[in-house]
Amino acid sequence: MTRYGQEFLPYARTIVNQYKEGSDKIDQEVTGFSTSVSVVSEFDIFPDILEFCAANPHYRMTFEEKIAASAVHQDLELNHCDLAVLLSGETEYSEFNSYPYLSDRFVAIVPQTHRLAERTLISLSDLAEDRFLLPTRDTVEYHIITKACQKAGYEPKSAGNGFTFMQRVLMTARGLGISIVPQYITFQMHDGMYPRETLDSISVLELSADIRIYANLYFRKTEILRPGAAAFLEFIRQKTQKTHS
Numbered sequence: 001m002t003r004y005g006q007e008f009l010p011y012a013r014t015i016v017n018q019y020k021e022g023s024d025k026i027d028q029e030v031t032g033f034s035t036s037v038s039v040v041s042e043f044d045i046f047p048d049i050l051e052f053c054a055a056n057p058h059y060r061m062t063f064e065e066k067i068a069a070s071a072v073h074q075d076l077e078l079n080h081c082d083l084a085v086l087l088s089g090e091t092e093y094s095e096f097n098s099y100p101y102l103s104d105r106f107v108a109i110v111p112q113t114h115r116l117a118e119r120t121l122i123s124l125s126d127l128a129e130d131r132f133l134l135p136t137r138d139t140v141e142y143h144i145i146t147k148a149c150q151k152a153g154y155e156p157k158s159a160g161n162g163f164t165f166m167q168r169v170l171m172t173a174r175g176l177g178i179s180i181v182p183q184y185i186t187f188q189m190h191d192g193m194y195p196r197e198t199l200d201s202i203s204v205l206e207l208s209a210d211i212r213i214y215a216n217l218y219f220r221k222t223e224i225l226r227p228g229a230a231a232f233l234e235f236i237r238q239k240t241q242k243t244h245s
Contacts (some may be wrong), residue, residue: 037228
């Protein structure tokens with residue numbers, strides 16, 4: 001950004017904030033919603049979005065998932081969203097305020113026909129000869145999984161990459177490979193989001209190594225959160241406190 005751009009930026013933010021405030025007031029008159037809140041995330045947080053909307057029907061929620069962290073970061077930086085959820089890795093986003101969203105360990109999902117399906121605890125080295133269904137390359141999750149496999153002494157053999165959590169679970173159930181996913185995904189499986197036959201065709205195995213993934217909820221330092229965004233932040237705070245208590 002040029003010097004002139006830096007000087008103009010505070011005025012631009014003020015204009016955008018006033019536009020949003022005006023839009024909220026018009027929306028309330030037209031739709032009956034008290035305010036709107038927009039969230040962009042690097043990974044699937046749809047179950048939390050559904051839970052928030054069910055508990056707060058007076059807020060209008062918009063949610064978008066983007067694979068590239070840079071795209072999520074840009075949306076927040078340019079004021080295209082109120083809140084952003086980003087996985088933490090080597091990059092930290094100190095230019096934003098943040099609140100811990102997720103700290104979770106990885107588990108393995110294998111088909112019921114897998115040689116290890118009857119086990120409850122395995123080491124990552126036990127999967128050295130298997131083919132992995134992997135997330136998109138150059139994502140934090142991809143690097144965590146591949147780095148953990150390398151630490152276990154091998155490069156993971158890929159059965160394909162670029163798959164969402166749900167795609168990986170469904171493909172594992174069909175015997176197309178094995179998956180390493182955050183444990184919270186296995187809790188979502190029993191919320192009616194996955195077919196019964198899929199759940200009956202897989203085994204969830206704990207890993208002896210404590211391989212973890214983290215995510216933060218980010219918001220801009222330069223403005224006060226709108227009511228809907230503040231309500232979603234409080235919803236996540238309460239949920240994470242219950243999880244840790």
